[in-house]
Amino acid sequence: TGLPYRQRTPAASRAAAMTPHHRRVPLLLGALSLAVQPTAAFYLPGVAPKEFEDGDPVQVKVNKLTSTKTQLPYDYYSLPFCRPAEVMNVAENLGEVMHGSVIQNSPYDIRMGESKFKVLCRKMLSDSEAELFAKRITDEYRVHFIMDNLPAATKMYREMADGKVVTMYDRGYALGFVAPPAAAAGAGAGAKEAAKGVPYLHNHLRFVIKFHKDESFTGARIVGF
Numbered sequence: 001t002g003l004p005y006r007q008r009t010p011a012a013s014r015a016a017a018m019t020p021h022h023r024r025v026p027l028l029l030g031a032l033s034l035a036v037q038p039t040a041a042f043y044l045p046g047v048a049p050k051e052f053e054d055g056d057p058v059q060v061k062v063n064k065l066t067s068t069k070t071q072l073p074y075d076y077y078s079l080p081f082c083r084p085a086e087v088m089n090v091a092e093n094l095g096e097v098m099h100g101s102v103i104q105n106s107p108y109d110i111r112m113g114e115s116k117f118k119v120l121c122r123k124m125l126s127d128s129e130a131e132l133f134a135k136r137i138t139d140e141y142r143v144h145f146i147m148d149n150l151p152a153a154t155k156m157y158r159e160m161a162d163g164k165v166v167t168m169y170d171r172g173y174a175l176g177f178v179a180p181p182a183a184a185a186g187a188g189a190g191a192k193e194a195a196k197g198v199p200y201l202h203n204h205l206r207f208v209i210k211f212h213k214d215e216s217f218t219g220a221r222i223v224g225f
Contacts, residue, residue: 049217049221050148050221050222051217051218051219051220051221052112052211052219052220052221052222053112053218053219053220054111054112054113054114055111055112055113055114056111056112056219057109057110057111057112058110058111058112058147058148058209058222059090059105059106059147059148060106060108060110060145060146060147060207061090061103061104061105061106061145061146061147062076062077062081062103062104062105062106062143062144062145062146063076063101063102063103063144063145063146063151064076064101064102064144065078065079065136065141065142065143065144065175066141066142066144066172067136067139067140067141067142068140069139069140070139070141074136074141075102075104076102076104076143076144077104079132079133079136080123080125080129080132080133082107082120082121082123083107084105084106084107086105087104087105088104088105089102089103089104090103090104090105091103103146106145107120107121108120108207110207110209112211112219112220113220133175133176133199133201134199136175137175137176137177137178137199137200137201138178138199140174141174141175142170142171142172142173142174142175143172143173143174143175144171144172145172145225147207147209147222147225148222148225150222150223150224150225151171151172151225152171152172152173152225153169153170153171153172153225154169154170154171154172154173154174155167155168155169155208156168156169156170173202173205174202175201175202176199176200176201176202177199177200177202178197178198178199178200179197179198179199179200180197207225208224208225209222209224209225210222210223210224210225211223211224
């Protein structure tokens with residue numbers, strides 16, 4: 001828009017009289033000159049690729065429990081799962097903080113390059129704890145994990161109407177399932193319990209971790225979980 005009217009010089013007046021096309025050229029040149037200036041980039045905390053050597057611990061974080069049936073999320077440790085010696089909040093990046101999720105550590109001991117089946121813990125549930133698990137299973141809750149900033153997903157196969165089988169992924173894993181009444185009766189459940197089905201807890205988990213190795217870096221990077 002030029003200088004204020006009372007401060008205009010003859011040169012400024014000539015510039016004001018130029019057509020919009022003529023005035024746009026020096027601005028574009030200025031933008032181009034800025035575009036070629038040296039720049040520096042950085043990774044946000046928790047977002048940079050991380051390399052794991054064989055035997056390095058791979059942390060599994062627990063996020064929350066969600067249900068499309070109730071739409072009410074719960075913290076992971078609101079259920080009597082196995083716990084680490086000390087439960088801590090371990091949100092790393094801005095997205096996790098802004099999302100408001102309660103992301104915490106877990107007792108899972110997973111090492112890069114090692115494939116082992118381990119017992120996480122042994123625990124006797126009280127009647128109230130068992131009832132709480134049963135209620136969450138009946139309400140179709142799913143459990144969400146995070147590994148190296150990647151969400152856990154359950155792999156499923158579904159047959160389409162044309163007979164083609166497609167691979168699908170669902171975030172998290174189902175806390176458990178409710179056995180149909182007939183199956184519940186066959187499992188020895190009482191008449192009342194068998195009529196509405198019996199909840200079963202998924203207490204064995206198998207982690208399938210995909211990783212990538214390349215000559216441009218040392219170790220392996222996790223690319224799927």
